[in-house]
Amino acid sequence: MKKQRQNILIGQSGGPTAVINQSLWGLVSTLHGERAVRHLLGARRGVEGLLAGDLVDLRATGRRRWKAVAATPGAALGSVRKKPDAAECAQLLERLDELEVRHFVYIGGNDSAETASIIGGLARAQGRELSVWHVPKTIDNDLRVTDHCPGYGSAARFVACAFLGDEEDNRSLGGVKINVLMGRDAGWLTAASVLARTRKDSAPHLVYAPERVFDVAAFLGDVDAVVKRIGRCVVAVSEGVRDASGAPIGATGEKDSHGNLQLSGSGHLGDFLASAVKSRLGIKRVRADTFGYLQRSFAGCVSTVDAEEAFAAGAFAAKAMLKGREVGGSVVLEREARKRYRSRCRLVEVSKLAKATRPLDERFLAKGPDIARSFVDWAMPLVGDLPQVETLELERWSPRPRARGRGRARAGLC
Numbered sequence: 292m293k294k295q296r297q298n299i300l301i302g303q304s305g306g307p308t309a310v311i312n313q314s315l316w317g318l319v320s321t322l323h324g325e326r327a328v329r330h331l332l333g334a335r336r337g338v339e340g341l342l343a344g345d346l347v348d349l350r351a352t353g354r355r356r357w358k359a360v361a362a363t364p365g366a367a368l369g370s371v372r373k374k375p376d377a378a379e380c381a382q383l384l385e386r387l388d389e390l391e392v393r394h395f396v397y398i399g400g401n402d403s404a405e406t407a408s409i410i411g412g413l414a415r416a417q418g419r420e421l422s423v424w425h426v427p428k429t430i431d432n433d434l435r436v437t438d439h440c441p442g443y444g445s446a447a448r449f450v451a452c453a454f455l456g457d458e459e460d461n462r463s464l465g466g467v468k469i470n471v472l473m474g475r476d477a478g479w480l481t482a483a484s485v486l487a488r489t490r491k492d493s494a495p496h497l498v499y500a501p502e503r504v505f506d507v508a509a510f511l512g513d514v515d516a517v518v519k520r521i522g523r524c525v526v527a528v529s530e531g532v533r534d535a536s537g538a539p540i541g542a543t544g545e546k547d548s549h550g551n552l553q554l555s556g557s558g559h560l561g562d563f564l565a566s567a568v569k570s571r572l573g574i575k576r577v578r579a580d581t582f583g584y585l586q587r588s589f590a591g592c593v594s595t596v597d598a599e600e601a602f603a604a605g606a607f608a609a610k611a612m613l614k615g616r617e618v619g620g621s622v623v624l625e626r627e628a629r630k631r632y633r634s635r636c637r638l639v640e641v642s643k644l645a646k647a648t649r650p651l652d653e654r655f656l657a658k659g660p661d662i663a664r665s666f667v668d669w670a671m672p673l674v675g676d677l678p679q680v681e682t683l684e685l686e687r688w689s690p691r692p693r694a695r696g697r698g699r700a701r702a703g704l705c
Contacts, residue, residue, distance in 0.1 A: 296329035297393035299612065301349065302337040303366040304373075304399035304406070306584075308442030309449075309593045310601035311428045314398050315368065316361035317605025318426070319349050325613060332390070336369040337397065338406060341386055342379065361602070364588030370399075375406060380413055387421060394422050394612050394619070398605070400429035400440075404621060405645040411619055412642075422619035424608050425641045428601070430587055432479035433648040436639055437623035441604055442587075444597030444673035446473075447483035449589045451677055453582065454487035457525055458494035459680060465523045466576030467514060467568050470495075471561045473586055474529040475539075478502055478651040480586060482662045484527035486670060489680060494525030497660045502650050505532035505540060507567060513660055515572050530560060530581070594675050600624060600634060607636035632672035 333347045334340040397407040411423035430446035472481045478500025517524040561579030604622045620638035655666035
């Protein structure tokens with residue numbers, strides 16, 4: 292490695308999260324005052340901005356504002372869903388060479404890791420002096436190797452809080468409520484709904500993850516059984532549930548630039564299921580909500596642990612650069628084996644996280660439409676303490692007959 296001062300470029304990619312800017316701040320705060328760093332640059336909208344030359348000086352913003360930005364949801368540099376083709380990857384490498392960038396950092400999910408892996412592989416094949424880094428983020432929690440992903444804890448917290456409120460709403464008015472949650476291929480967010488259970492009859496009463504075949508007839512039977520048992524029903528269902536043939540029930544056929552089916556932008560699945568419940572079960576009060584993008588960057592519902600780990604992931608990558616690691620890598624989180632929750636960062640090859648997704652662990656899937664208790668124990672440290680809810684001790688009241696004499700005496704006083 293040459294010992295001249297180095298230029299570093301950072302980009303954000305994919306769906307934003309509530310803590311993606313913590314990772315950005317973890318990188319910037321660690322690299323900001325280092326003499327070994329000549330220019331610390333940011334690419335607006337990831338590789339799209341790099342290709343267009345839309346760059347910013349990350350040292351131009353003061354620490355006070357940076358800390359406020361770090362606590363703000365969404366991607367501060369702007370994000371993008373772009374999969375560069377072979378010609379564009381060659382252009383990206385040339386652009387990085389022109390800028391004399393020694394380290395390229397991409398903050399994103401598995402599609403972003405794939406882009407980083409391709410660029411890094413091309414750079415090595417051409418003998419270029421460039422290390423490529425991937426700092427993870429995704430609310431879907433579907434990256435391989437890592438125990439969990441920065442961004443998931445806050446999104447899971449939002450889901451749990453939403454179901455806490457939906458439970459009280461449904462308890463008040465009855466009927467059937469269906470909530471559709473993000474998760475094209477993995478049920479991690481859908482599973483987070485069970486963190487809202489505080490009583491035996493608490494919502495969600497039925498949970499459907501994409502790791503299990505979804506059968507409409509069985510779904511209707513499940514809903515009917517719950518309504519007959521407790522008089523109401525709240526359902527958590529993943530947007531990516533599939534039938535026995537593997538066809539997504541909620542898909543519209545539209546795809547993004549990475550070839551992924553667009554599921555979250557449509558309320559088709561919720562409307563379809565609500566209509567089926569109404570028409571086939573004869574239940575009048577049926578509602579469906581598609582949480583969609585609300586889960587990603589919901590302000591005021593950030594997990595403290597999630598924010599701390601997102602910052603730590605960025606800082607860890609920055610320290611690895613400063614130590615002279617030449618090949619780059621992807622940061623993953625490991626859960627330490629101890630009574631009190633704690634995690635640590637380590638590096639793996641970027642290719643290990645690229646493209647492929649990680650389904651909800653089999654050990655967390657219960658028999659039938661539900662999630663195992665072991666998931667609650669695993670997820671609660673990532674989410675933090677939830678709001679407390681309580682119900683009235685309801686006892687039917689009836690007036691007691693008054694004694695005649697006492698009644699007349701009181702009437703006389705008036």
